[in-house]
Amino acid sequence: MVVYIEGVGLTKVGRHYGLSIKDLAAQVAFNAIEQVGEPEGIDYLIFSSALAPLQDNQLDIAGYVSSYIGLRGIRALNVEAGEASGLAAISIAKSLLESHQADKVLVIGAEKLTEYVSSKAYKQLQMLYDSDLRSFYNIGFAADAALLMRLYMNTYDVDRETLSYWPALMHSNAKENPYAMLRFAIKPDRVSKSQILADPITLLDAYPIGDGAAAVIVSSKDVVKAPLAKVTAIESSTGLGEIELLDDPLIFDSLLNAYRKLSSIADVSQIDFMEIHDSFTIVAPIILESIGLAERGKAPELIAEGHFSSNGDKPLINPSGGLKARGHPIGATGVYQVAESALQISGEFPGIKVDNARRGLVISLNGLGSNSYVALLEGV
Amino acid sequence: MAMDLSISRFWRKKVSLYRLYGSRCKACGKVHYPPKKACPYCGSRDLELIELPKKGKLLSYTTIYAVPEGARLKSPIYFGLIDLGVTKVVAELTDVVDKNSLKEGIEVEAVLRKTQEDRDSGLIYYLLKFRPAMVHR
Numbered sequence: 001m002v003v004y005i006e007g008v009g010l011t012k013v014g015r016h017y018g019l020s021i022k023d024l025a026a027q028v029a030f031n032a033i034e035q036v037g038e039p040e041g042i043d044y045l046i047f048s049s050a051l052a053p054l055q056d057n058q059l060d061i062a063g064y065v066s067s068y069i070g071l072r073g074i075r076a077l078n079v080e081a082g083e084a085s086g087l088a089a090i091s092i093a094k095s096l097l098e099s100h101q102a103d104k105v106l107v108i109g110a111e112k113l114t115e116y117v118s119s120k121a122y123k124q125l126q127m128l129y130d131s132d133l134r135s136f137y138n139i140g141f142a143a144d145a146a147l148l149m150r151l152y153m154n155t156y157d158v159d160r161e162t163l164s165y166w167p168a169l170m171h172s173n174a175k176e177n178p179y180a181m182l183r184f185a186i187k188p189d190r191v192s193k194s195q196i197l198a199d200p201i202t203l204l205d206a207y208p209i210g211d212g213a214a215a216v217i218v219s220s221k222d223v224v225k226a227p228l229a230k231v232t233a234i235e236s237s238t239g240l241g242e243i244e245l246l247d248d249p250l251i252f253d254s255l256l257n258a259y260r261k262l263s264s265i266a267d268v269s270q271i272d273f274m275e276i277h278d279s280f281t282i283v284a285p286i287i288l289e290s291i292g293l294a295e296r297g298k299a300p301e302l303i304a305e306g307h308f309s310s311n312g313d314k315p316l317i318n319p320s321g322g323l324k325a326r327g328h329p330i331g332a333t334g335v336y337q338v339a340e341s342a343l344q345i346s347g348e349f350p351g352i353k354v355d356n357a358r359r360g361l362v363i364s365l366n367g368l369g370s371n372s373y374v375a376l377l378e379g380v
Numbered sequence: 381m382a383m384d385l386s387i388s389r390f391w392r393k394k395v396s397l398y399r400l401y402g403s404r405c406k407a408c409g410k411v412h413y414p415p416k417k418a419c420p421y422c423g424s425r426d427l428e429l430i431e432l433p434k435k436g437k438l439l440s441y442t443t444i445y446a447v448p449e450g451a452r453l454k455s456p457i458y459f460g461l462i463d464l465g466v467t468k469v470v471a472e473l474t475d476v477v478d479k480n481s482l483k484e485g486i487e488v489e490a491v492l493r494k495t496q497e498d499r500d501s502g503l504i505y506y507l508l509k510f511r512p513a514m515v516h517r
Contacts, residue, residue: 117449118446119446119447119448119449119450119452120448120449122446122447122448122449123448123449123450126448132393132414133396133413133414133470134470135385136385136390136393136397136495136496136507137457137459137471137472137495138447138448138450138451138454138457139444139447139448139457139459139472140444140446140447140448141446142442142444142446143442143444143459144470146442146444146459147440147441147442147459147460147461147470148440150440150441150442150484151439151440151461154440154484195445196443196445197444197445197446198442198443198444198445198446198459199442199443200442201442240420242470243440243461243468243470244413244461244467244468244469244470245412245420245468
């Protein structure tokens, strides 16, 4: 069943020392609600956050946020799927509408990552990967992507400097996006010279540590008044998610599976733009290759040649600046992607605009694919 | 300090952490590490514990400077993806005298090393790490 996005709220990703997770949530929720008029009629709050118990010492955050923003009495639930939480939350909202448990669902994704020093965030973010073995080591948040990046470079004989075009492209897109955290251009050759986090990954290869919140109101056909876009289909799949378990770690098995499922229920041709999960530089080409948008080992070259950019052929990828430069407030990210895509389709996105954008694809995953979500958004 | 893990957590994992035991699926023959309750490839629950080889080849590696809280004195930390033949594992790499000695394809071997301690007078926790095999030094 098709559902409709009819209100969105976004806040700039950044270090919001003056705002709590609940304040950020309130800000974006009020913006989204304002666009649909009144809070009356909203019958469910789906909250999306992964680190609230650790950064904010809060469980049942959905319950506490409900009364904090004046929606006491509403049904509310927090959804957590690591980095894929946001799109998982939208998927749950869609299911609630489809099963007639609700007609209008407010989805809020919010996350604080800056309540403590970065090294504490690294430790918390290490939990995105399988704790069964990894939590016995002090490897932080970039180790798995670093192993993957080196493996990719060696397998396909792609050099470091070619990969650097991705973060440069993301920074150039984010420069135009008022909600982005890193609004400055960089030249590709700066990437390899920046501070090393886990080699070959540098600071400019990784998503920045920032807080953020985004909200969307998802409505059924029966109650929708002025939709920005519709969500035609969402699919998801779990996967091995661990580099050592995959016979072929250079394809995300869960994403491949989720994308196949989506292709079987919806037409995924002629996509105008995508918002993909480029948590680290290396994750972007592997996503593009996993869904067949580039031949294996060839995505970095295509990116460097200017494909997927605002001057290239469609689809344009990450007009927002992506996780890399818009930012990646873990549990909020998927909601940002959907909100930005809805605005892109309605022609109201305040950053880089995709000409005549009618069809957008959103891709979100956790870690290296323990869970992958794919959503198709279209014009109404 | 690693991730502030409990004593019982180390104790539960002792066979895989200290002796490098993995699981072989009797249905599809594939091996995985550390052991799960079903084969991650085919879903069969018909598994047997097997001791994995203690030597393997380094497939990929990283030198980590963005180390988590509590481990900053140990920075940098080396971490690798290792092919043991029957399966692949990831592990911390140790005894890396010169980081240029880390290269794809070098032989590495498992050694028991300290990973965490409960302050000055508490328990010391160990697990297997891998070091470049002696022949390469």
